[in-house]
Amino acid sequence: MFSINQLVFKDIINVSKLEIESDKIYCLFGESGSGKSTLLKMFNSMLTPDQGKITYKGESIADLDPVSLRKEVVMLGQDPVVFEGTVRHNLLIGLQFSGEKDVEDQVLIDLLRELHLTKDLDEEADKLSGGEQQRLAFGRVLLMNAEVYLMDEPTSALDENTEIAIMDLFTKKVRDAGKTAIMVTHSKEVAEKYSDEIIYMNDILTEEGALS
Numbered sequence: 001m002f003s004i005n006q007l008v009f010k011d012i013i014n015v016s017k018l019e020i021e022s023d024k025i026y027c028l029f030g031e032s033g034s035g036k037s038t039l040l041k042m043f044n045s046m047l048t049p050d051q052g053k054i055t056y057k058g059e060s061i062a063d064l065d066p067v068s069l070r071k072e073v074v075m076l077g078q079d080p081v082v083f084e085g086t087v088r089h090n091l092l093i094g095l096q097f098s099g100e101k102d103v104e105d106q107v108l109i110d111l112l113r114e115l116h117l118t119k120d121l122d123e124e125a126d127k128l129s130g131g132e133q134q135r136l137a138f139g140r141v142l143l144m145n146a147e148v149y150l151m152d153e154p155t156s157a158l159d160e161n162t163e164i165a166i167m168d169l170f171t172k173k174v175r176d177a178g179k180t181a182i183m184v185t186h187s188k189e190v191a192e193k194y195s196d197e198i199i200y201m202n203d204i205l206t207e208e209g210a211l212s
């Protein structure tokens, strides 16, 4: 799905080779500041490498239109993005970005229940707590039916039980649909329980790229 070759970004990333296969869930694991978020952002052109190449389905990402790429390779960033407006608007806006049709309210209500979010579709999203906003952003991304999910610490604001529920839901949806996910996490337990492969930043960074 992705191939990385001789990738360099400032003095943060220096990865000579990395392969990401489709239909798998990967966790990017490493100490704070080791470049996990930076690397993740290069998979959908939010950051451009200084040297080297990433291919997606055999094509160089540099040659792909970033907006089209981001419809297939969606990112859920570390801080959840909340748009002005209702919970409904916040869920549907991802579909609109992907050029897909809106779904019925019932689909959204079912999704909110799966996300353990007991909020009304007409509530204003900016009134939600940090953890609720994180789940709302999760829901928006899940609705988008992407090929690849780039998740940057997607459960950092959640308590342990909610984290388990959300990770169960997310990984089941990804596996059922035969999609790919690359997930940054600080939690060894999450990485071991939910991923097919753990990518250790220490292992993939060459000496010059490893900040120590």
Ligand SMILES: Nc1ncnc2c1ncn2[C@@H]1O[C@H](COP(=O)(O)OP(=O)(O)OP(=O)(O)O)[C@@H](O)[C@H]1O
Pocket (backbone or CB within 6 Å): 010, 012, 030, 031, 032, 033, 034, 035, 036, 037, 038, 039
């Ligand atoms: N665009 C940039 N230009 C220069 N330095 C950057 C840039 N983006 C990130 N950095 C620096 O690169 C280092 C790695 O940051 P990054 O956020 O990728 O680490 P991380 O492993 O995701 O950390 P954490 O686990 O704390 O979120 C940090 O020291 C950060 O300040």
